[in-house]
Amino acid sequence: MGTVPGVVCGDRHYFLLWLGWTQWQYWRHQHWLARLHPMERLYQNMLDLLATQGCPRHPAQTPLEYAYHMWERQPVNRAEAIADISHAYVRWRYGDETPDSTPLAATTHCSASNPISQSVAANTQSNAFTNRAIDLARTRPMDNPFPGMNPYLENSSLWHQVHNRLIVAIADALTLQIAPTYRVSIEERIYTTMAVEPLVGIADVAVSPRNRGTTTLLAARLQEPTKVRVPLPEEVTERFLEVRVTQTGAVVTAIEILSPKNKQSTEGREAYDRKRIKILGSLTSLVEIDLLRSGTPMFVEGDARSDYRILISRGFCRPDADLYAFNLPEPIPNFPVPLRQGEPEPIVDLQQLLNDVYRRARFDLFVEEKGRREGKEEVARNLLSILDDETIARTSGLPIEEVRAMRQNRASP
Numbered sequence: 419m420g421t422v423p424g425v426v427c428g429d430r431h432y433f434l435l436w437l438g439w440t441q442w443q444y445w446r447h448q449h450w451l452a453r454l455h456p457m458e459r460l461y462q463n464m465l466d467l468l469a470t471q472g473c474p475r476h477p478a479q480t481p482l483e484y485a486y487h488m489w490e491r492q493p494v495n496r497a498e499a500i501a502d503i504s505h506a507y508v509r510w511r512y513g514d515e516t517p518d519s520t521p522l523a524a525t526t527h528c529s530a531s532n533p534i535s536q537s538v539a540a541n542t543q544s545n546a547f548t549n550r551a552i553d554l555a556r557t558r559p560m561d562n563p564f565p566g567m568n569p570y571l572e573n574s575s576l577w578h579q580v581h582n583r584l585i586v587a588i589a590d591a592l593t594l595q596i597a598p599t600y601r602v603s604i605e606e607r608i609y610t611t612m613a614v615e616p617l618v619g620i621a622d623v624a625v626s627p628r629n630r631g632t633t634t635l636l637a638a639r640l641q642e643p644t645k646v647r648v649p650l651p652e653e654v655t656e657r658f659l660e661v662r663v664t665q666t667g668a669v670v671t672a673i674e675i676l677s678p679k680n681k682q683s684t685e686g687r688e689a690y691d692r693k694r695i696k697i698l699g700s701l702t703s704l705v706e707i708d709l710l711r712s713g714t715p716m717f718v719e720g721d722a723r724s725d726y727r728i729l730i731s732r733g734f735c736r737p738d739a740d741l742y743a744f745n746l747p748e749p750i751p752n753f754p755v756p757l758r759q760g761e762p763e764p765i766v767d768l769q770q771l772l773n774d775v776y777r778r779a780r781f782d783l784f785v786e787e788k789g790r791r792e793g794k795e796e797v798a799r800n801l802l803s804i805l806d807d808e809t810i811a812r813t814s815g816l817p818i819e820e821v822r823a824m825r826q827n828r829a830s831p
Contacts (some may be wrong), residue, residue: 434604441552474724503824560774560782563809566749567709570785571776574678577710581675583779585657587771588673592755600670600757603660607693610651611685654679654686661755671703671756703756709769711746726750728768734759752831802828 562568571580589602596602659673674693679686694716697704706729708715718729724743730753731739742751750772754763778784798821801810807825811818 475753543591560777562776562781565747566744566769566787567746567772567779568776569746570708571781572712576781576784577678580775580781581677582657583775584675584702584768584771585659587775588766588768589659591766591771592659592764596661596757598664600661601664603662605658605660607656607658607689608653609685609689610653611679611683617763656680656686656690661757669702670758672697672704673705673707673755675707676710676716678710678713681708681710681715698731698736703733704729704731705755706731706752709750728753730754730756732756732759798824799828 585604589604592602632731656677656679658675660669661671662669663671675692676690677686680690681687694704694706706716708727708729711725714730715727718739718741719737720741722741722743725745727744728742728751729739730742733756742753744751750769752765752767752769754765756763798810798816802825807818807821810816810821816824
């Protein structure tokens, strides 16, 4: 599983260490080797994290003794403690299914005489205990399961939110590095396009009978018309960033995150092309971020085909520019933001910003809902060429054994 995200050192984590140890022991005795190694890594990572954050190591070398030491000092609510081990762990352990008390109860043979084991065993006899743990865990945001861009965020119904939140996140991150010499301004571009999907309003067929009579007397019977819909004008607002000199307000760099309309819609493409040509013909630098696989990419000479890309065009270096090309399984690369010639360039960690936005906006709820609509198997099947088996299992909610079988079947001739 890698490191445990968002863990704050505290006494309750000694209890979590014990919980992790007992779960590890259970899976080992069941010979589920596929789950043994991730749990061992989880346990070791927690130990290392506690040590680096200054938590004293107890003389004993087992998490059971850690837990016993903690329990004497400060009892905690056990359901909340289980949830605190992180949303990712609970999802990995239980998936989308409601757990019963068997796994936890089965681990008590490791230390039947210990008061902690007795207490947990008593509480796990009730499904209410484990259900409460899962409920608490699911109130916590889940990390972006993809190492780079999350393809679910490219969904047309969600992209507007992703775009706007990333714009603000980049602005905030840059301001910390370049103020007070520069400031970052959020600007808007407005244009009108013909909306086809989704259409506005309610169709006539939904508010009136299909075969309506007429009060006009006709000499001949008219042919029954076919009901159709016409596209309506849609005003589109797209936000972008400008890095300005604080004293003069002069624009040094423009930062654009491309939208589906920039790459697909005729009006959207034309509006952005006009802006792009104007910038490239000036001394203003351009940072162009394309996190969408669909649509036609913006043209550059010597373009390498890729799923995503980030273009850095410095106003004082044109026509030469830097292109960061990357694909879906790969992390989003860090990139510099040009300022004036000769000045140090701040670095944007877009991957971290995207992951932070994913958690704060709870985009994991959208992904879960989409998975429920499409089905776990369909989600897993779409991810086989992108992610490893463990990540697919956590994302889709399928047992890892089924994911591996699905991969083997796909590889078979």
